[in-house]
Structures are given as C-alpha cells and as structure tokens.
C-alpha cells in the first residue's frame with residue numbers, strides 16, 4: 001500500500017511506474033488457466049483449448065510409454081509387471097480417451113495446416129464452420145472406435161473372457 | 162430501465178488488490194455502457210476512473226472488458242449488455258496490462274510493441290513532384306488493416322499475450338501488415354524480420370479472440386496469417 005504522505009501528487013507524475021504503484025496479475029500459464037473460462041471467446045477458442053489438452057495428454061502418454069518400454073532393457077521383470085498392470089480396466093478406458101485425443105489433435109491440426117496456405121479461409125465464420133466440420137468427422141470416427149474398444153475392455157478385463 | 166453494474170475497482174493509494182463495486186443506475190435501453198459508467202462517475206462515485214474521449218467509437222480510448230469480452234464501452238448498448246449479463250453488466254479493465262486505477266490501464270507496453278514494427282511509411286526514394294501514386298487494387302490490398310484505432314482490445318483478449326507479455330500482439334501485427342503490403346513502402350524486410358522473431362507472429366495460435374474483440378471488425382487473424390505466409394515465401398502477393 002502506498003503511503004499518501006510520502007506520495008504527493010506531483011511526485012507521482014512520471015515516477016509511479018518505478019515505484020510499482022499499479023496492479024497487474026502476473027502473466028503466465030496461471031493467468032491463462034484462470035482467464036480462459038472467464039473470457040467469453042467463441043468456438044475457435046474452445047477448439048484451441050481442446051487441441052492443447054489433447055496434445056498435452058498425448059505427450060503424457062508418449063512419455064510414459066517411452067519410459068515403460070525402456071524397462072525392457074533396464075529391468076525386464078519390472079517391465080512384465082508393468083504390462084500386467086496395463087491390463088487393468090482403468091488403462092483400457094485410458095486407451096479409449098487416448099485415441100480420442102490423438103484423433104482430435106490430428107484432425108484439428110489438419111484443419112489448421114489446410115488453412116495455413118489459404119489466408120482467405122481465416123475468416124471467423126469460415127473457421128467456425130471448419131471447426132464444426134472437424135468435430136463432425138471426429139465424432140464419426142471416434143464413436144465407432146470407442147464402442148469397439150469399450151466392448152473389448154468390457155469383455156476382457158471385466159468379464160474376464 | 163434499472164441497470165446493475167459490477168465494476169472492478171482499484172485505487173493504488175488504498176488497495177492492494179482490485180475489488181468489485183456494485184452500482185444501480187437508471188438508463189435508457191438504448192444508452193451505451195459508457196453512459197451508465199458516466200452516470201456512476203457523475204452522480205454516485207466521482208472517484209471512478211476511466212478513459213474515454215470521443216464517445217463515438219473513433220478514438221479507441223475506452224476499450225474494456227464488458228461481460229467477459231473486450232470492446233468499446235461507447236459501442237455497447239445497455240439493453241444488449243443487460244440481456245447478455247442476465248441483469249448485471251460486468252466491467253473490468255483490459256487484461257494483461259498494468260492497472261493504474263479502476264478501468265485505466267498502462268498502455269505503454271502495448272505502444273512499445275507497436276513501435277517495434279516501425280509503424281510509419283518507409284521510402285527512401287526522393288519524394289515525387291506530387292503524391293506517391295497507387296492503383297485502387299494496390300490500395301485495396303491492405304485496406305482492412307488501415308482501420309485500426311489502436312484500442313488494444315485485440316491484444317488483451319489474446320491468451321498468447323496473457324501467457325507472455327513479450328508477445329508482440331495482434332494490434333502490432335495489424336499495424337505492420339498495413340505497411341508491409343503498401344506498394345509505396347520499402348520497409349517490409351525489416352518489419353518481417355521483427356515479426357519473425359521469437360515473440361513475433363508465430364505466437365499466434367489462431368484463437369480468434371482478437372477478431373471477435375476488434376471494434377472495427379478487422380479480420381486480424383487473416384492479416385497475421387498473411388504476414389506468416391510472407392515470411393515463409395518471401396513474397397508480398
């Protein structure tokens with residue numbers, strides 16, 4: 001808090017910035033995470049958010065996958081143990097989500113790449129339509145895939161067949 | 162009609178953090194949000210601080226976040242804002258620039274980025290007898306980006322800018338575009354070099370918040386994509 005006595009108006013002219021007499025939220029991931037749900041962007045913003053989540057999720061999977069595969073070399077016993085863990089239905093469900101993330105990230109990436117060399121496509125209404133189209137393709141591919149995979153998870157890990 | 166306003170307040174001499182002030186004012190449905198803010202300042206609490214000059218969408222000084230979206234207070238009708246906010250109009254300063262007081266932000270970081278793109282005509286040829294001529298098509302090429310009024314609504318709506326204030330921001334790119342594609346200008350190489358830097362044009366993730374926010378209806382993302390293409394291909398088509 002600024003002390004008004006030490007801070008008369010004329011002294012404030014031009015020096016307030018150096019004194020830090022203002023309020024600013026610190027920039028960074030925290031601000032983005034806090035403000036994205038509050039800022040009322042449209043479908044384009046949400047397509048980007050979904051793209052980021054899907055991308056990060058896929059990256060997380062890849063990291064884990066590289067680590068567990070490297071166990072083959074370093075600790076074969078542990079590797080076998082890990083594989084048996086993966087048979088748990090939770091991992092089956094995780095796989096279904098993973099497929100969704102890879103699919104969305106890929107399709108959305110194709111939309112952006114396809115538009116990148118045609119600047120006239122970068123109009124909000126065009127992109128909104130393309131995003132909805134991408135989402136439709138995503139659902140058309142993902143729903144059957146998820147049903148098939150879900151079925152397998154159910155059969156194998158829960159009913160034990 | 163009765164209008165309820167929630168305004169983010171901050172007085173650097175008293176407050177450590179912003180707080181919400183709630184006000185109720187009487188307004189015509191076709192008044193602008195700016196009129197409602199004036200009412201608060203003139204009749205309820207004279208300490209409320211905001212910027213505005215023209216009050217007609219020309220000067221770009223009253224960009225603020227209204228109901229969670231950046232726009233000019235002088236271009237939003239109270240009726241629409243009330244509907245949108247379900248009975249309350251929420252008013253905040255632009256996000257990402259330091260708040261000096263209430264709704265007034267320090268625009269200097271924004272203008273610093275603006276200056277980086279050399280926003281003036283660069284042409285070392287001796288001036289011709291009369292004006293530097295240009296065909297209507299050549300003029301049309303950058304028409305959209307001439308409309309910018311430097312209100313900062315776009316830059317402060319951009320998650321990339323929230324994440325990193327070094328990002329040069331959509332407004333500066335719009336201004337660069339205005340000169341890069343001007344047939345009379347010779348500074349494109351230098352501007353493209355600036356925009357090709359780490360915090361230049363590639364920080365744009367095509368989120369489109371800027372386009373939605375721009376009170377002049379500029380297709381900012383398209384301008385940014387055109388600059389990206391120009392950097393990639395070296396052509397100013």
Ligand code: SF4
Pocket residue numbers: 221308309310311312313314315316331332335374375376377378379381
């Ligand atoms: S491009 Fe539009 S939103 Fe951005 S500063 Fe210019 S007028 Fe304002």
Ligand code: FES
Pocket residue numbers: 212213214215216217218219220221222223224233234235236
């Ligand atoms: S006061 Fe000038 S643009 Fe709103």
